[in-house]
Amino acid sequence: MLKNDLLIKALKGEEVARPPVWMMRQAGRYLPEFMQLRDQYDFFTRCQTPELAAEITLQPIKRFPLDAAIIFSDILVIPQALGMNFTMPEGIGPFLADPIRTLQDVENLIDPDVEEALGYVYDAMDITKKELDNSIPLIGFAGSPWTILCYAVEGRGSKSFDKAKAFCFQNPKAAHLLLEKITKTTIEYLTKKVDHGANVIQIFDSWGGMLSPADYDEFSWPYIEQIVNEISKLVPVTVFAKGCWFALEKMADSKASALGVDWTIKPQIARDLTGFKKTLQGNFDPSRLLSPPEVIQSMVKEMIDDFGTYKYIANLGHGILPNIPVENAQAFIEAVVNYKRA
Amino acid sequence: MLKNDLLIKALKGEEVARPPVWMMRQAGRYLPEFMQLRDQYDFFTRCQTPELAAEITLQPIKRFPLDAAIIFSDILVIPQALGMNFTMPEGIGPFLADPIRTLQDVENLIDPDVEEALGYVYDAMDITKKELDNSIPLIGFAGSPWTILCYAVEGRGSKSFDKAKAFCFQNPKAAHLLLEKITKTTIEYLTKKVDHGANVIQIFDSWGGMLSPADYDEFSWPYIEQIVNEISKLVPVTVFAKGCWFALEKMADSKASALGVDWTIKPQIARDLTGFKKTLQGNFDPSRLLSPPEVIQSMVKEMIDDFGTYKYIANLGHGILPNIPVENAQAFIEAVVNYKRA
Numbered sequence: 001m002l003k004n005d006l007l008i009k010a011l012k013g014e015e016v017a018r019p020p021v022w023m024m025r026q027a028g029r030y031l032p033e034f035m036q037l038r039d040q041y042d043f044f045t046r047c048q049t050p051e052l053a054a055e056i057t058l059q060p061i062k063r064f065p066l067d068a069a070i071i072f073s074d075i076l077v078i079p080q081a082l083g084m085n086f087t088m089p090e091g092i093g094p095f096l097a098d099p100i101r102t103l104q105d106v107e108n109l110i111d112p113d114v115e116e117a118l119g120y121v122y123d124a125m126d127i128t129k130k131e132l133d134n135s136i137p138l139i140g141f142a143g144s145p146w147t148i149l150c151y152a153v154e155g156r157g158s159k160s161f162d163k164a165k166a167f168c169f170q171n172p173k174a175a176h177l178l179l180e181k182i183t184k185t186t187i188e189y190l191t192k193k194v195d196h197g198a199n200v201i202q203i204f205d206s207w208g209g210m211l212s213p214a215d216y217d218e219f220s221w222p223y224i225e226q227i228v229n230e231i232s233k234l235v236p237v238t239v240f241a242k243g244c245w246f247a248l249e250k251m252a253d254s255k256a257s258a259l260g261v262d263w264t265i266k267p268q269i270a271r272d273l274t275g276f277k278k279t280l281q282g283n284f285d286p287s288r289l290l291s292p293p294e295v296i297q298s299m300v301k302e303m304i305d306d307f308g309t310y311k312y313i314a315n316l317g318h319g320i321l322p323n324i325p326v327e328n329a330q331a332f333i334e335a336v337v338n339y340k341r342a
Numbered sequence: 343m344l345k346n347d348l349l350i351k352a353l354k355g356e357e358v359a360r361p362p363v364w365m366m367r368q369a370g371r372y373l374p375e376f377m378q379l380r381d382q383y384d385f386f387t388r389c390q391t392p393e394l395a396a397e398i399t400l401q402p403i404k405r406f407p408l409d410a411a412i413i414f415s416d417i418l419v420i421p422q423a424l425g426m427n428f429t430m431p432e433g434i435g436p437f438l439a440d441p442i443r444t445l446q447d448v449e450n451l452i453d454p455d456v457e458e459a460l461g462y463v464y465d466a467m468d469i470t471k472k473e474l475d476n477s478i479p480l481i482g483f484a485g486s487p488w489t490i491l492c493y494a495v496e497g498r499g500s501k502s503f504d505k506a507k508a509f510c511f512q513n514p515k516a517a518h519l520l521l522e523k524i525t526k527t528t529i530e531y532l533t534k535k536v537d538h539g540a541n542v543i544q545i546f547d548s549w550g551g552m553l554s555p556a557d558y559d560e561f562s563w564p565y566i567e568q569i570v571n572e573i574s575k576l577v578p579v580t581v582f583a584k585g586c587w588f589a590l591e592k593m594a595d596s597k598a599s600a601l602g603v604d605w606t607i608k609p610q611i612a613r614d615l616t617g618f619k620k621t622l623q624g625n626f627d628p629s630r631l632l633s634p635p636e637v638i639q640s641m642v643k644e645m646i647d648d649f650g651t652y653k654y655i656a657n658l659g660h661g662i663l664p665n666i667p668v669e670n671a672q673a674f675i676e677a678v679v680n681y682k683r684a
Contacts, residue, residue: 159501162663165629169637212605212627212659245587246606263554264588285554287507295511317554321504 002199004136007068010313011200011236011257011279019304019312020067021336022139023329024240025319026060027072030329033059043088047074050123057128061136063326064333068137068200071128071193073121075143075204078186079152081117083110092156099155101167103174109181114189121189122196129197140198142190142227144205144241145182146220152178161210168219175219183223187230194234201231202238202260209243216247228256238281242318248273263288263317267306276311283317284332289324293331300335309341344541346478349410352655353542353578353599353621361646361654362409363678364481365671366582367661368402369414372671375401385430389416392465399470403478405668406675410479410542413470413535415463417485417546420528421494423459425452434498441497443509445516451523456531463531464538471539482540484532484569486547486583487524488562494520503552510561517561525565529572536576543573544580544602551585558589570598580623584660590615605630605659609648618653625659626674631666635673642677651683 002008006020028034034056037046046052056072076086076094087095100106115122128138151157153164168175190201208220220241228237232255239251240260251259252274259278261270263285270280284303289296304314314336320329344350348362370376376398379388388394398414418428418436428438442448457464470480493499495506510517532543550562566581573579574597581593582602593601594616601620603612605627612622626645631638646656656678662671 157501159499160629162629162632162665165627166632166665169630169633209606212630213608215627215630243585243606246608246611264551264585266555266588269588285507285557287502287504288511288554288557290504290508291511323504323508 002134002137004067007137007200007313008236010311011238013279013311016309018339019307019309019314019336021314021333022066022068022070023060023316023320023332024070026064026066026070026329027056028320029322030320030324030326031059031063032326043074046072047077048120050120050127053120053124054127054131057124058131061132064330065337066136066333068139069128069132070139070141070202071121071125071198073124073141075141075148075206076151077118077121078142078182078189079148081110081112081114081189082181082185083108083112084152086151094151094156096152096155099163100152100178103171103177106174106178106181109178111181112185114185115192118189122192125193125196125198137199138197139200139202140190140193141202141204142186144203144208144220145179145186145223145227146211147205147207148182148186149175149178149219150207150210161207164207165210165215168215179219179223183226187227190227190231191234194231198235200236200238202240203227205239205241205244208241208247213246216244217250221247221250225254228254232256238279240281245270245273252277258313260315261317267303271307279311279313280307281313281315284315286316286318286321286324289316289320289328289332291328293328296328296331297335300332301339304336304339309339344476344479346409349479349542349655350578352653353580355621355653358651360681361649361651361656361678363656363675364408364410364412365402365658365662365674366412368406368408368412368671369398370662371664372662372666372668373401373405374668385416388414389419390462392462392469395462395466396469396473399466400473403474406672407679408478408675410481411470411474412481412483412544413463413467413540415466415483417483417490417548418493419460419463420484420524420531421490423452423454423456423531424523424527425450425454426494428493436493436498438494438497441505442494442520445513445519448516448520448523451520453523454527456527457534460531464534467535467538467540479541480539481542481544482532482535483544483546484528486545486550486562487521487528487565487569488553489547489549490524490528491517491520491561492549492552503549506549507552507557510557521561521565525568529569532569532573533576536573540577542578542580544582545569547581547583547586550583550589555588558586559592563589563592567596570596574598580621580655582623587612587615594619600655602657603659609645613649621653621655622649623655623657626657628658628660628663628666631658631662631670631674633670635670638670638673639677642674643681646678646681651681
């Protein structure tokens with residue numbers, strides 16, 4: 001069905017001439033056309049207006065020869081559906097005035113009808129799918145339950161999410177109830193994303209790397225695995241857990257099709273830990289896109305040489321930064337598209 | 343000479359009945375007696391007044407059966423000596439109004455006489471040594487050149503130090519000149535710290551984990567190694583590079599006596615990567631000190647069981663947090679002191 005199914009082939013472990021490429025946050029603030037919409041509409045208006053979310057999703061696709069689109073949205077739509085009124089004040093980022101702090105707070109959360117609460121996401125996907133016309137796959141996504149808990153309890157971004165961790169360590173019963181509620185709603189949400197045309201689902205565990213391996217096994221991984229177990233029945237699932245090199249070996253035994261890796265792990269070590277059981281995705285340092293284009297091109301070539309073209313998806317090791325020149329993003333993408341084995 | 347030489351024995355790889363214990367930032371905001379001084383004197387007044395710095399250094403020693411004192415100071419005294427006017431505004435942390443951004447900025451830095459510029463540190467050490475009366479060793483420290491560059495270029499704390507990384511990637515000549523200048527002054531500074539009684543030196547590479555392994559090998563490790571090569575001629579040196587599990591194997595071949603590890607690495611993996619060539623120090627998750635004392639005690643026992651008592655120094659995996667109850671810090675320390683092999 002898909003005219004360009006390179007991403008799906010890489011996820012299924014089929015041979016490809018060169019790896020597929022997309023960039024985390026490829027629809028974002030480094031694009032002048034995104035900045036124009038940003039000047040007109042605030043963050044959640046952009047997420048909640050299907051025409052805007054679809055337009056933003058397609059912006060990088062019109063510019064670059066990318067092998068996948070990822071629906072423009074935010075991981076915080078899930079806690080919003082659960083009744084947490086996140087806002088996005090300028091210069092602060094995600095903000096929740098009354099964060100979760102007690103078991104009672106968790107018990108008071110809504111059990112939402114996701115189709116109703118998050119219908120705007122599905123509408124945006126319907127528009128996007130029609131526009132894409134099966135040219136490339138559309139990726140849907142959600143945050144991991146642990147990462148959502150981080151924002152729900154901390155109430156905002158943090159360097160170390162100590163309040164979120166304290167909540168888990170001092171009140172594990174409430175923490176697990178919250179993680180269960182997030183997991184249940186996330187599974188419903190992602191199932192319907194597949195109904196609305198998502199060809200691949202990615203789970204972002206942005207803050208898993210704040211936890212020790214033992215705490216990761218208690219508070220993050222089991223909930224991700226529940227999601228993976230359900231959604232992998234429908235479409236391939238990628239798990240990107242930033243800073244979680246320590247969990248790669250365990251993740252390689254899950255039902256995920258691919259594992260995202262950040263730039264602090266050498267490709268060979270990621271391969272050693274996962275033994276080609278999974279497709280790997282990553283791991284160009286987003287800051288390295290500030291290097292001159294010719295340096296970017298040579299580093300991309302080296303990255304692909306190191307991961308190999310088999311079971312590999314070229315990507316950044318985290319989201320693209322707002323201050324990246326468009327021509328540098330282009331150099332990254334074209335270096336993958338033009339890759340030739342030595 | 344030292345009445346309690348447990349730390350020195352562990353650093354030299356001699357057999358000990360139980361591991362030595364100290365805590366990074368053990369003189370700090372979780373102590374009510376520290377908070378009293380903090381209400382009276384601002385941050386750099388506390389650092390720059392020898393009597394205050396000595397008093398703060400000794401506060402945790404009076405309370406707990408610690409096996410080492412670490413001089414109260416800050417890694418930013420080095421860039422201050424180089425001519426950067428760091429301040430510490432409330433709620434912001436380290437702040438530099440005119441950060442380094444060009445080669446010219448680097449060339450304009452002062453080449454300081456450290457004895458003159460940082461005499462207050464040596465005076466604080468002299469007072470502290472006299473008070474300690476050889477009861478336990480005194481640790482001196484410095485930031486790694488890369489970590490100092492992060493603050494010098496970014497001008498303040500950051501989640502990802504993208505400006506500092508951009509500076510290195512876009513202007514490597516200026517970056518290396520800055521790193522060389524920091525390295526030279528740091529070696530002079532630490533040499534004199536040994537003259538003033540430091541029994542051990544620790545290098546803190548707090549932000550090494552922001553770099554890819556290849557960039558770590560270019561911008562951080564070679565400068566740390568220069569420092570280690572010089573200072574290890576005088577006293578044992580510990581390198582603590584947060585998030586730098588990927589560099590442990592290389593560090594194990596250096597002249598450092600010990601390597602600090604954070605809580606994201608399992609003890610067994612740290613041992614596998616360093617092969618008992620080095621003493622390991624760490625790695626209790628600072629947030630886990632928010633657990634109830636009985637949980638802390640059992641986790642500490644497990645940690646020591648996993649690292650073993652040979653070539654091991656019990657510590658946190660990063661600095662103690664301000665909101666830790668004193669009795670929880672005490673539970674951590676006593677669990678080490680009372681450790682018995684199974």
